[in-house]
Amino acid sequence: xxxxxxxxxxxxxxxxxxxxxxxxxxxxxxxxxxxxxxxxxxxxxxxxxxxxxxxxxxxxxxxxxxxxxxxxxxxxxxxxxxxxxxxxxxxxxxxxxxxxxxxxxxxxxxxxxxxxxxxxxxxxxxxxxxxxxxxxxxxxxxxxxxxxxxxxxxxxxxxxxxxxxxxxxxxxxxxxxxxxxxxxxxxxxx
Amino acid sequence: xxxxxxxxxxxxxxxxxxxxxxxxxxxxxxxxxxxxxxxxxxxxxxxxxxxxxxxxxxxxxxxxxxxxxxxxxxxxxxxxxxxxxxxxxxxxxxxxxxxxxxxxxxxxxxxxxxxxxxxxxxxxxxxxxxxxxxxxxxxxxxxxxxxxxxxxxxxxxxxxxxxxxxxxxxxxxxxxxxxxxxxxxxxxxx
Numbered sequence: 001x002x003x004x005x006x007x008x009x010x011x012x013x014x015x016x017x018x019x020x021x022x023x024x025x026x027x028x029x030x031x032x033x034x035x036x037x038x039x040x041x042x043x044x045x046x047x048x049x050x051x052x053x054x055x056x057x058x059x060x061x062x063x064x065x066x067x068x069x070x071x072x073x074x075x076x077x078x079x080x081x082x083x084x085x086x087x088x089x090x091x092x093x094x095x096x097x098x099x100x101x102x103x104x105x106x107x108x109x110x111x112x113x114x115x116x117x118x119x120x121x122x123x124x125x126x127x128x129x130x131x132x133x134x135x136x137x138x139x140x141x142x143x144x145x146x147x148x149x150x151x152x153x154x155x156x157x158x159x160x161x162x163x164x165x166x167x168x169x170x171x172x173x174x175x176x177x178x179x180x181x182x183x184x185x186x187x188x189x190x
Numbered sequence: 191x192x193x194x195x196x197x198x199x200x201x202x203x204x205x206x207x208x209x210x211x212x213x214x215x216x217x218x219x220x221x222x223x224x225x226x227x228x229x230x231x232x233x234x235x236x237x238x239x240x241x242x243x244x245x246x247x248x249x250x251x252x253x254x255x256x257x258x259x260x261x262x263x264x265x266x267x268x269x270x271x272x273x274x275x276x277x278x279x280x281x282x283x284x285x286x287x288x289x290x291x292x293x294x295x296x297x298x299x300x301x302x303x304x305x306x307x308x309x310x311x312x313x314x315x316x317x318x319x320x321x322x323x324x325x326x327x328x329x330x331x332x333x334x335x336x337x338x339x340x341x342x343x344x345x346x347x348x349x350x351x352x353x354x355x356x357x358x359x360x361x362x363x364x365x366x367x368x369x370x371x372x373x374x375x376x377x378x379x380x
Contacts, residue, residue, distance in 0.1 A: 022211060029326050029329040032329070033321065054323075086355055087357070087361065089359055090344065091344070122360060124360075127359060129357055130344075131344060132357050133221070133222040133244075133348075133355075134244055135221070136218055136328050138332075139219040142320075142328075142329035143223075143336050146336065146337075151282060154280065154281070154282050154320075165276055165323075167278060167283075167319055167322050169279060169317060171277065171308070171311055172277040
């Protein structure tokens with residue numbers, strides 16, 4: 001995000017059909033909550049298309065890539081690797097340390113699908129649990145990113161968008177980005 | 191959660207088959223991140239079973255219900271209604287106000303499926319956007335709950351669990367809850 005060291009999200013594992021929506025949501029959540037890019041397994045081409053489409057319409061920069069070598073991608077990462085897992089250390093216990101590392105070097109966040117081999121647990125500098133309860137890899141990623149960036153990601157600005165949503169109390173308002181600033185001003189006056 | 195006014199999550203809309211996993215993840219996220227119960231549309235029986243199964247194994251209390259009257263459920267809610275939507279006010283702008291209301295009365299968090307009618311926007315005291323970007327209802331719910339509870343939900347304790355995960359740096363450790371405390375102590379010594 002902006003001038004900080006990069007944060008990339010790696011979706012580890014994908015079953016075409018069954019996982020399409022979850023993988024897409026991992027990618028969209030990575031984009032919306034401050035990561036710089038997402039990396040999907042190369043059989044997740046449909047999710048890649050969807051995330052690229054959203055980035056084209058709502059802005060970037062945000063990268064979407066695929067890899068045919070998940071373990072190789074992790075091994076060759078030049079920075080710190082964080083693996084999100086319900087078996088890991090409590091996020092509230094390690095978040096300060098992870099934030100400190102992120103001030104110095106890029107962070108790769110690995111988000112599991114169904115089966116993550118022990119190799120990934122060993123390769124990760126941090127195995128982190130957003131609770132030690134079973135819930136959702138999308139929920140875990142969202143809370144982790146919000147805490148990693150300490151909320152800064154919510155103020156991120158987007159470039160090259162075709163459309164921008166103007167936050168409002170009731171209803172929906174979507175405008176051309178060139179109108180967004182004046183629309184927001186008008187809301188403030190109303 | 192514990193002695194606080196209730197927080198319930200209502201999943202608004204469900205398409206059997208296509209939405210099963212997303213609806214299940216909404217329920218599991220609600221449970222893991224501090225809500226007291228989830229309410230599903232009555233065609234989401236499979237998701238209800240899964241969330242009840244997880245609650246039986248990993249503990250509660252957590253309620254799972256269904257309703258055949260989503261709008262009626264919202265109308266008759268005795269407390270404040272928060273609708274999560276990418277068109278809403280920014281969560282960082284309204285979270286303090288929502289926290290203050292929650293100190294006094296129960297909160298119903300409405301999480302949309304594909305189509306949420308305008309009636310819901312009008313019925314909600316707060317329409318809240320966790321970013322004004324398209325991403326994932328599961329991610330939005332997760333960040334919203336983490337901010338509503340200000341992280342307290344991560345320290346929640348569970349009753350009547352059959353199994354408990356012991357957080358650890360590398361690997362997986364699942365024990366009987368009666369062993370959890372001594373297991374944690376042993377880890378601390380190692």
